[in-house]
Amino acid sequence: MLKKIIDRVGGMCDAAYFVLKLSLVMSCPLMAGAAAAYAVSGGLTVSTYICYRISRELFSLPAAILLVGVLSSVCIEDIVGRR
16 A cells, blocks of 8 residues: 555656655654754643643644645646646
8 A cells, every 4th residue: 555655656747746845845844843842841831831832833734734735736746637
């Protein structure tokens, strides 16, 4: 199953692959920043509430970026495939 997915990604057109790669490149630093903010906050306390909430929100943002990137690349691939 995973091999089929990897083969399909390798056969994408250049524009769809670029969008997918860009979304991955954007989401990785955000996830690393979220992990760093969570490590700095040390858990939920009154003094670290803001840092903790920022880290929790940053954890959800990369998934949303990847979802939009995957949907966009699928749409691009579909449009290019119809020509």
